[in-house]
Amino acid sequence: MAELAGVYAASHGPMIVRNWEKLAPAEKDSLTSAFSELGNRIRAARPEALIVISPDHWVNFFIDNLPAICVGVGEAHEGPPEPWLKAFPHRSLRGHLALAEHIVRTAIERDFEPSVSYRLALDHGFCIPLWKTGVDPLLPIVPVLFNDLEPPYPSVRRCFDWGTMLAAAVASYPGYLRVAILATGGLSHSIGEPTMGRIDEAFDRECIRCFERGNPHALIDFLNERLPGAGNGASEVRNWVAAHGAARGRGFELIRYDPIPDVYVGCGFASWNIS
Amino acid sequence: MRDYWVSKLFFDSQSPPLAEEYRAGRKKVLDRYPLKPEVRAAVESDDVAYLSALVNPYLLRFYFLTAGMPEEDFLRRIRATAAPPATKAAHG
Numbered sequence: 001m002a003e004l005a006g007v008y009a010a011s012h013g014p015m016i017v018r019n020w021e022k023l024a025p026a027e028k029d030s031l032t033s034a035f036s037e038l039g040n041r042i043r044a045a046r047p048e049a050l051i052v053i054s055p056d057h058w059v060n061f062f063i064d065n066l067p068a069i070c071v072g073v074g075e076a077h078e079g080p081p082e083p084w085l086k087a088f089p090h091r092s093l094r095g096h097l098a099l100a101e102h103i104v105r106t107a108i109e110r111d112f113e114p115s116v117s118y119r120l121a122l123d124h125g126f127c128i129p130l131w132k133t134g135v136d137p138l139l140p141i142v143p144v145l146f147n148d149l150e151p152p153y154p155s156v157r158r159c160f161d162w163g164t165m166l167a168a169a170v171a172s173y174p175g176y177l178r179v180a181i182l183a184t185g186g187l188s189h190s191i192g193e194p195t196m197g198r199i200d201e202a203f204d205r206e207c208i209r210c211f212e213r214g215n216p217h218a219l220i221d222f223l224n225e226r227l228p229g230a231g232n233g234a235s236e237v238r239n240w241v242a243a244h245g246a247a248r249g250r251g252f253e254l255i256r257y258d259p260i261p262d263v264y265v266g267c268g269f270a271s272w273n274i275s
Numbered sequence: 276m277r278d279y280w281v282s283k284l285f286f287d288s289q290s291p292p293l294a295e296e297y298r299a300g301r302k303k304v305l306d307r308y309p310l311k312p313e314v315r316a317a318v319e320s321d322d323v324a325y326l327s328a329l330v331n332p333y334l335l336r337f338y339f340l341t342a343g344m345p346e347e348d349f350l351r352r353i354r355a356t357a358a359p360p361a362t363k364a365a366h367g
Contacts, residue, residue, distance in 0.1 A: 058334055062286050063277055083291055150331050192332030194357035196350060232332055 002173035006045035006180040007247045007272035009240045010129040013265035034256035034269040039133035047180035049096040050139040053239040054125035054184040055148035067115035068154045072143035073100040078121040096140035106169035129184045148235040156223045159238040163245020183243035185236025187266035199259040203230040204266040214251030247272035278329035284308045285338035294341045323352035
């Protein structure tokens with residue numbers, strides 16, 4: 001039986017890397033300390049494998065074949081294809097094949113229908129948090145891609161249920177393994193829309209309060225009402241909802257929230273109380 | 276509603292070799308995509324507002340970044356597509 005060692009969330013805005021040199025010193029410090037604290041917490045939990053939940057930013061999938069949720073079951077996955085992420089130190093990321101296959105089996109047994117991929121390219125959504133948290137060497141990962149970019153999206157409730165299922169899969173994994181879950185993306189941001197650059201700080205802070213309080217029903221109701229108005233990038237909060245489900249809705253501790261205009265994102269970092 | 280072929284063009288333009296070819300000369304690349312005449316005209320004239328109704332917003336942003344449009348220019352153009360604020364109703 002494996003053990004859920006930790007559940008975490010982190011923003012992954014590309015401008016954290018692309019625009020780094022133009023950020024104010026205080027903004028750099030804020031991001032650096034948040035990623036560093038998150039990395040410390042992940043290391044302290046001593047995971048041996050990492051389930052990372054992130055969207056696909058039009059790297060693996062297109063509108064001729066766009067899965068709602070895809071689990072990476074390969075032995076290895078490719079590093080980020082973005083030209084501006086050439087400094088990311090890994091061209092290949094090791095997958096945890098046995099855990100990935102067990103997650104897919106558990107999903108099917110519990111009436112979920114994931115698609116699978118034997119080789120994914122892992123874009124900035126995966127690689128910026130993995131890089132900036134400084135967890136080195138990289139842990140073998142199971143990438144789980146949620147469609148947060150192009151409607152129809154998986155429902156918020158379904159994302160919560162996915163998280164619950166992931167925790168069950170970890171608990172029933174045959175063999176001892178410490179597993180952590182990292183959800184990336186969010187909070188509010190708007191990309192390629194008329195509101196591009198707007199950060200909905202009021203939404204973000206209320207969203208954070210909902211996650212802190214724990215109550216999944218209140219969180220889901222809040223997001224169903226407010227998510228559509230918080231910018232298209234806020235859709236990535238679905239990944240955080242899955243993490244919330246994996247943590248059985250026990251509420252998280254906010255590590256940092258910082259709305260940074262030059263990153264275009266309400267940047268959030270958190271770890272769930274799972275003990 | 277998405278326009279498949281302009282979405283496909285924007286998706287493909289993320290490939291560095293294609294992006295390089297595109298920046299060197301759009302016509303040759305555009306000829307490979309069966310774009311509707313009005314959509315091709317919008318691409319050729321960098322009509323952000325028109326194209327924003329046809330493609331995913333992320334792909335729109337990626338494309339114009341790849342095509343070399345400065346970020347400030349893109350921001351100005353996409354923000355200009357916002358519906359004007361409703362005028363206050365007259366009372367009295």
